[in-house]
Amino acid sequence: TQLLEQSPQFLSIQEGENLTVYCNSSSVFSSLQWYRQEPGEGPVLLVTVVTGGEVKKLKRLTFQFGDARKDSSLHITAAQPGDTGLYLCAGASGGTYKYIFGTGTRLKVLA
């Protein structure tokens, strides 16, 4: 059974601080996605990474896919209250479109 473990599970920080969220597995994924979910809404895609070692930037967010395609990280620089939400990673393997979701990291950024 494929599992994606995210850490930390909860994170509460002050505005302006930096943070990193991790997504780890013992399985290899052909692609990995990061989503953000706000209360009362469905998850919204932030990024997809497909190549081992790939780094993608989205404004203050930096995403990295591990060299072995088993793990990923999300780094937020100078966090803002608008970054508050549940961050989910999701992996697909073997070129399929069947996704396994991580356990989630709930981030709260205090003004």
Place this chain on the structure above:
Amino acid sequence: DADVTQTPRNRITKTGKRIMLECSQTKGHDRMYWYRQDPGLGLQLIYYSFDVKDINKGEISDGYSVSRQAQAKFSLSLESAIPNQTALYFCATSDLKGTQYFGPGTRLTVL
């Protein structure tokens, strides 16, 4: 108008009742999914369909069934609801690049 819609948005029912959750999409995607979200567990895949004639079980299909009535419609049924099926349910579609688009969710409570 929303691209992926779910009805109802909230439902309270009793143990043993049959429940149907409906999902409609206007994105023209062939791939559709049903997920369940519980606190601390991320999203778990219940069923997925890659076209009208293709239905596949996900990680937690026991106690659930689905019907793909058309490309745009994918329904989830609980034949005899039980309290541990109380959760937030999401429908999603996927484009050819693997990006998933989620509906707003249905909050189901089984008493």
